[in-house]
Amino acid sequence: xxxxxxxxxxxxxxxxxxxxxxxxxxxxxxxxxxxxxxxxxxxxxxxxxxxxxxxxxxxxxxxxxxxxxxxxxxxxxxxxxxxxxxxxxxxxxxxxxxxxxxxxxxxxxxxxxx
Amino acid sequence: xxxxxxxxxxxxxxxxxxxxxxxxxxxxxxxxxxxxxxxxxxxxxxxxxxxxxxxxxxxxxxxxxxxxxxxxxxxxxxxxxxxxxxxxxxxxxxxxxxxxxxxxxxxxxxxxxxxxx
Numbered sequence: 001x002x003x004x005x006x007x008x009x010x011x012x013x014x015x016x017x018x019x020x021x022x023x024x025x026x027x028x029x030x031x032x033x034x035x036x037x038x039x040x041x042x043x044x045x046x047x048x049x050x051x052x053x054x055x056x057x058x059x060x061x062x063x064x065x066x067x068x069x070x071x072x073x074x075x076x077x078x079x080x081x082x083x084x085x086x087x088x089x090x091x092x093x094x095x096x097x098x099x100x101x102x103x104x105x106x107x108x109x110x111x112x113x114x
Numbered sequence: 115x116x117x118x119x120x121x122x123x124x125x126x127x128x129x130x131x132x133x134x135x136x137x138x139x140x141x142x143x144x145x146x147x148x149x150x151x152x153x154x155x156x157x158x159x160x161x162x163x164x165x166x167x168x169x170x171x172x173x174x175x176x177x178x179x180x181x182x183x184x185x186x187x188x189x190x191x192x193x194x195x196x197x198x199x200x201x202x203x204x205x206x207x208x209x210x211x212x213x214x215x216x217x218x219x220x221x222x223x224x225x226x227x228x229x230x231x
Contacts, residue, residue, distance in 0.1 A: 004156070031217075042118070042202050042221030043157070056218065091156055101145070101206065101217040105156035 002026065004106035006092050012112045018080040021109045025073065025094030031055075033103060034067055034077050035091040043091055049075060050097075079111075087113045118205055118222035125228045132193045134225045136186040136203035143205035144217075146179060148188045151200045151224070160188070160201075193229050200224040 005024040035043035047057040051072040069075040093103040117139045149157040176189040
């Protein structure tokens with residue numbers, strides 16, 4: 001079974017530029033999550049989708065961050081415009097709703113904002 | 115509120131046992147998880163324990179849960195150099211159904227385990 005795929009793996013941009021990350025979850029996983037992991041910290045949930053609907057986006061800085069999952073499979077996370085403090089690893093995870101709801105993580109995209 | 119704390123660093127010798135500790139504040143969590151993160155990689159699920167259990171053993175891994183003290187630990191027996199990584203505990207809230215899929219994970223800050231030969 002293929003895991004969660006993310007691209008790009010690394011991205012370097014200047015502040016005020018825009019950037020987009022892509023995630024392809026495990027086949028059949030209805031729930032998709034985006035996390036932000038700042039260096040030295042644990043991942044923090046940004047947004048959660050169930051199929052193509054948003055379940056929780058309370059921690060998403062909506063003035064600059066947006067995410068979509070139009071067909072209930074792949075998802076994109078966008079930052080526009082980026083700030084220095086957005087430098088982090090952006091992790092995508094997916095799960096199959098059930099008793100344990102275990103989340104499986106992709107390798108992440110490391111963003112550096114200069 | 116939701117808060118998960120871990121010690122930052124643990125150093126052991128190869129072959130010894132490692133014990134990584136975690137404390138959490140919210141007693142309503144349903145599952146507690148341990149994830150491993152190697153450099154440049156995503157999080158790999160190691161094991162989980164349901165909140166009504168006290169202990170779970172999975173090969174070299176033993177998870178102990180003390181609900182009264184809100185304390186979770188991960189013991190790695192016969193620690194190897196390949197176990198060197200950052201270990202995160204996480205507590206979950208909510209329960210997924212086919213319709214809502216609502217489950218939120220709150221992670222600790224991670225414990226860096228260094229295993230020396």
